[in-house]
Amino acid sequence: MSDLRSPAIGNSNGDESLLASHGYRQELDRGLNLWSSFSVGFATISPVVGIYSVMSLGAMSVGPSWVWIVPVCLLLQLTVALVYAELSSQFPLAGGCYQWVRRLIGDRAAWFTGFLYLASALASLTTVAYLGGFWLGLLVTGEPPSANAQVLCGAALLALGLGVNLLGINPLKYFVNAGIFAEAIASIGIGVLLLLFFRNHSFEMLFSSLNALEVSGGTYWSGFLTALAVGGWAFLGFDACSQISEETTDARVSTPRAILRSMLVVGLTVMLTAFAVTLSYKDPAAVVSGQIIDPVTPAVVDAFGAWAEQPFVAIVLVAFVACVVSVQTYIGRAIFGMARDEILPGSALLRRVDKRKVPMAAMVCSTLLASLGLALGLNATAVGTLIAFGSGGFFFVFLIVAASALYTRLTGRWDPDKGALKLGRKGLLVNVIAVVWLVFEAINVAWPREMLAPPGAPWFQVWAVVVVFSALALFGLAYLFIAKPHRRIATSLSFAGRAVG
Structure with a gap:
């Protein structure tokens, strides 16, 4: 059986001692408890952001039967979350995957993993801000925004999130909690009401495609794979808990618990919303054909009346704001975690922590880089490309981490039982799965699909995930070979003159 015991060093002094044993000193504000860490993970995964963004694409792929993708993705992604929970219970460090691969495999692989992770996280932040821009425009004008307006609204959300993050970790908690409250209303509350009182179809419809196969390529298998590719977007972000480990008390226990709890709660919430909204469509054929891009708002308005539209849009927008804030938070910590080892350009600036104990330069840098990606959204039909682009890199990083854990587990270079989370013999099976x-999912997400690209899109947009991340990988490898940033780790301020445990 799995076991998660609190170690003897469970207080703030113990956290700092553990951090010192890894060669670092406490620079961030350790002001988050288990609930706060869970809140950041929940807001980052975000049932609203995840399910509302992929519902239309899923329905267009295989019709109403797309909802069965949700439990499949949840169960399989939960195995990845368990591997991450194991690692975070032993190495609760800002930088997450970079820190773990460094200790499991080595400095070169760690730098490359961290580089890909930052690129993927920035793409994810761009995607969330762009998707949230739709709801901001809808709230302000009462109509779906134009392509340019949605990009501007996305930039506004990035600026708002940056402002919140620069206030410090304690004020940030209140914004994230507000997001969770909004999530509870928009997902759980409305989902239960729709399912119990406003269901327009029988459960048999959940096993039908409603002619969606003509859109997805003519076979159920191709549509299923497409739905599985976009469905993975709904279960990204649990690793945010590991990035804020150095701001979490009793991190060896709290961080893995937060990872697993946020994944499970979000997964069950996404399932509820997917089933409830799908069964409440008055015209599911219009959703399957792509005539309705946002199937959620019409379902809510049809059920509760026209008065409910603006309050509902406002609630969804709050959830998106909380997600943007949370994603910016963990990206800033990821940059800080690498910069203090002096392996990023401008590390001396990016590692600085201000009087509020916030890595301000890292936060500003990540926001500016994410805003550049919004240019992809100037074509309003590029949402499928953005989602694939935002999730593709994460699955490659997940694969590097999980494969590193499996290799070192099998060769005896890593002993998972030294962490606070102990899966025992089941850990190997979970890691293999x-x-x-x-x-499978990394290939599936990267697979070029014309359906997820705008009509008449050029080939490079259809192949966006493969082209962009191949170019990034080649750039990262070239930089690693020429600049040799991994050599700076041992001589960085963090490790100079220290004995690393």
């Missing part, structure tokens, strides 16, 4: 799933 995670690697197999990630190999």
